[in-house]
Amino acid sequence: MPRPLVALIHPQALQFNLTIARAARPQAKIWAIVKANAYGHGLEQGLRGFADAEGLSLVEWDAAVTLRELGWRKPIMMLEGLFEFSDLAIADQYRLQIVVHSDEQLAMLQSAHLSQPLDVHLKINTGMNRLGFAPDRAHQIYTSLRAIPSVGNIAFLTHFANAENAQSALPVETQLACFTQAIAGLKGEVSLSNSAATLIQRLITSDWIRPGVMLYGGSPGGGSAASFGLRPAMTLQSQITAVQNLQPGDVVGYGSTFKADKPMRIGIVACGYADGYPRHAPTGTPILVQGQQTRIVGRVSMDMLSVDLSALPDAGVGAEVILWGKGLPIDEVAAAAGTIGYELMCALTSRVRRQVQD
Ligand SMILES: *Cc1c(COP(=O)(O)O)cnc(C)c1O
Secondary structure, three states: OOOEEEOOOOOOOOHHHHHHHHHHHOOEEEEEHHHHHOOOOOOOHHHHOOOOOOOEEEHHHHHHHHHHHHHOOEEEEOOOOOOOOOOHHHHHHHOEEEEEOOHHHHHHHHOOOOOOOEEEEEEEOOOHHHHHHHHHHHHHHHHHHHHHOOOOEEEEEEOOOOOOOOOOOOHHHHHHHHHHHHOOOOOOOEEEHHHHHHHHOOOOOOOOHHHHHHHHHHOOOOOHHHHHHOOOEEEEEEEEEEEEEEEOOEEEOOOOEOOOOOOOEEEOOOOHHHHOOOOOOOOEEEEEEEOOEEEEEOOOOOOOOEEEEOOHHHOOOEEOOOOOOEEOOOHHHHHHHOOOHHHHHHHHHOOOOOEEOO
């Protein structure tokens, strides 16, 4: 008997959300981002859902090999490139394009002996100060790459830190101007724009875009997922497995952080932090029982959490619970727990069954 907890993955929503990205940037090719097990949705579902994308992109080398073994023949880009020299042999064998963001990676390429030239993406640090070469080194690095026999096409990319926030300390316009100046005079395709830039910064043009969270129906910020027309691609569903009747003064769960101030019914739900539900979610975090919104009460435990059934007299053991997804945006649950939808979808643990549902 499996626990009643299941992550329903909606392939039609994945496909649909890809069309939203396409409509936002009709001229651009799409690298659909499938890192972190397709943001928790499963690589295979990502591969099928994004069959119309021009390429898939991720950071994990083993997962990239899996994509090839599952039959993906179009381009794959490794967003963080080589972690060690031996990754080059995998890139060569499986035709994986790589980002080059550091001198260490450049040195690895310089000593590579590959069966055929590898396409690379030169990453410029335009102010986020995470990965990439300083803008004033772009031409020098390009020249170094061009001189390497194992290097084929050279493309360019940078990553926006604040595409959803016009008031930030590092506006998109600043990063874009820096990038444009850095690669002026160099020839090659450009990839820009995560989900937030794709949806909000419509005037930016590039050969490729790199949407991630929006494809899974999560908001990148700057508005709700629904306001962007996105559909949830994952519904985390479980059931009530026990009911408790509380008297005024009774307390609930570890730490006894919730105290009933009137007689009330609570339900115990098969889902906890060992499944990836955020332990920080406080009393009041929204949850659906039999399609009706209520709240969690008390602390989230490892395998269970508690919900207020006061307004749901008919909901007993076996009643359907939706933790996020259809009917309850993941971003609302995330906001209540002080995080973002991205983290919740990615943090879903391997013990949660994934099941395809249209
Ligand atoms: C994760 C990632 C993306 C996608 O970001 P979203 O905000 O999920 O759309 C794009 N580009 C790079 C380099 C990334 O690491």
